[in-house]
Amino acid sequence: MxxxxxxxxxxxxxxxxxxxxxxxxxxxxxxxxxxxxxxxxxxxxxxxxxxxxxxxxxxxxxxxxxxxxxxxxxxxxxxxxxxxxxxxxxxxxxxxxxxxxxxxxxxxxxxxxxxxxxxxxxxLKIDVQQNLKKKDPPYILPVSLENKPLLEKELFSGSYKGVTDFVTKWVWPLPAYWATHYCVRRGWQPNHVTYASVVFAVLAGVAFWHGLFGTGLLMGWFMTFLDTVDGKLARVTVTSSRLGDVLDHGLDIVHPPLWYVAWGVGLAGTATPLTGLGVLMTLMFLGYVGGRLCEGAFQFGLASFDMFIWKKLDSFNRLITARRNPNLVLLSYCWLTDQPDFGLLMVVVWHLASTVFLLWRVVTAWKIKLQGGTLTSWLQDIDPARDRDILAVRIFTRAPVDLRKPFPLS
CATH class of the missing domain: 3.90.550 (Spore Coat Polysaccharide Biosynthesis Protein SpsA; Chain A)
Known part of the structure; x- marks a missing residue:
């Protein structure tokens, strides 16, 4: 250069x-x-x-x-x-x-x-987008008044991670699209949305602590929605800041286990308090931290890419692994069925099960490296346009843009 x-x-x-x-x-x-x-x-x-x-x-x-x-x-x-x-x-x-x-x-x-x-x-030599865990066809698209709506949808869709949880992938895109448009019209910056998500994360934790599970879940889901919107707003407007990046990623790491602790404390004032809460929370933290350590060990010790884009199995696992949104689904379902205590137990079990699975994947990768093998992402071997008949390609990649017809927000 x-x-x-x-x-x-x-x-x-x-x-x-x-x-x-x-x-x-x-x-x-x-x-x-x-x-x-x-x-x-x-x-x-x-x-x-x-x-x-x-x-x-x-x-x-x-x-x-x-x-x-x-x-x-x-x-x-x-x-x-x-x-x-x-x-x-x-x-x-x-x-x-x-x-x-x-x-x-x-x-x-x-x-x-x-x-x-x-x-x-x-x-042009264009590779996998490591930061967004995906491989989409590159584009240069002509701008006109006629195709402006399609270009905005394309840019928004392209801002999404290819491999993520099922809520972010299939539930949030449409409402997040309109929310991002609203923010652009109002002149709001991504950090404004991030600050609001911090507030709702704290309010959700306080509500859980006091046993107000319905209120807390409502605030928690709104926080997760804002967490999607701030990232999409930053990418479509090419706006970023060091503070926003630290706040966004720091919040994502810190708040989930604190929510689960608060949920456990909140159960003490209900008809279904949990005995051995300290042991359960210790197991939850072990599962939570263990999962993060497995991801770090894979990416920084064994490969140059995220473990969730190693094999197709790992990408499908990312849809449901024990991250905040799948766990919120468990808590929400159990609250709706009047089983808030069982919901927390499910979260703990799911953390441990997910971490065991991730540990198995790390050990498998380590054995391949010991035997002199190399680790490559399955995305390296596919063409998003050519391989549309493969289920994983259809789910985790997008087809080339055709401005002659509309395309979904996914």
Whole structure:
């Protein structure tokens, strides 16, 4: 990667996607790269410097931008309709390229770049999205008023983890979509939503402590919903902060076991108090911490990826493993059936069972490594478009975007 790359953004960008114009979105997406320099004058790009021209009329996948910046040769990235989305060149050709762009009359920029090799998305090396535990087809999508709703749905759907719990995957997407839209219209930042989720997490714990299980569950579910919304809002608006990241992930780790302790204390004032609460809570903490340690041991000691994308079995396990949302389902069902004590017992048992399963997976992976084998994610071996007949591919990946027809929020 060169010492410095100049970014020149061309094209009209009056249409906003999730409140951002094409130029604003590109500027935010490229902000993490310290070697980039934005310029509004292509004539001033040094002759020997690398120059990346980006079309503001396209919605870019962040992986595409990263792959382009890693190129060490001149290329022009076109979409399937023959329009250039990005041109990677150098300062010596930048003025001529700018004149070609300015002389284009229909703003489709379907001009011939005779000296620059033409490539498509299939020519870029784009791998599994480790942070979102998924492998979706990359995209460069043209922006217009007609396809704006579909682009916003695509961007929102793309912000979801591919492998997660069943509530987050199938229950929250539609309401979270409309809630995220509301936040964008109101100008709310992701941190505002995170602060609200912290408040509801505390209120839910207080309600559980006092035996107000119904009220606590209502607040708890609302907190989990907000926990989904803040992440989606951050991704679709390309907004992040160190404080928000720490709050969001710290809250996710800390509050679940405290809720279960509070639930146990709350049972003391009901007709079904639990004996041996201290022993049960110790077992719960062992299961909770043990599960997290297994995940950490796998990712940082055995492989370079999350254990839930190792084999298809592990991805299916993530749908129901003992995390907050599946446990809340257990507590909610048992409260509705007037068995709050049994609900807590189920949570403890499910923690222990899930941790035993995760420990088995870690030991299995460790044995493979001892025998000289390598660990690879099942996502590495599939194509989301080609392998749609495989159940796991249909559940944990998305098909390529077709702007000619609507697609679900999943």
């Amino acid at each position: 060169p010492t410095s790359t100049y970014i020149y953004i061309f094209g009209e960008d009056e249409i906003t996607i999730w409140g951002l114009t094409g130029r604003e979105r590109l500027a935010r997406m490229l902000k993490p790269y310290p070697h980039l320099k934005f310029t509004g004058d292509a004539e001033k790009i040094p002759v020997s410097a690398q120059a990346l021209f980006l079309n503001a009329n396209f919605l870019f996948d962040a992986r595409v931008l990263k792959a382009l910046l890693e190129q060490d040769k001149k290329v022009a990235l076109y979409n399937d309709e023959g329009c250039p989305a990005a041109i990677l060149t150098d300062g010596s050709y930048a003025p001529q390229l700018l004149r070609n762009l300015n002389n284009n009359k229909d703003h489709n920029y379907k001009f011939a770049l005779l000296t620059i090799p033409r490539i498509g998305l299939k020519d």
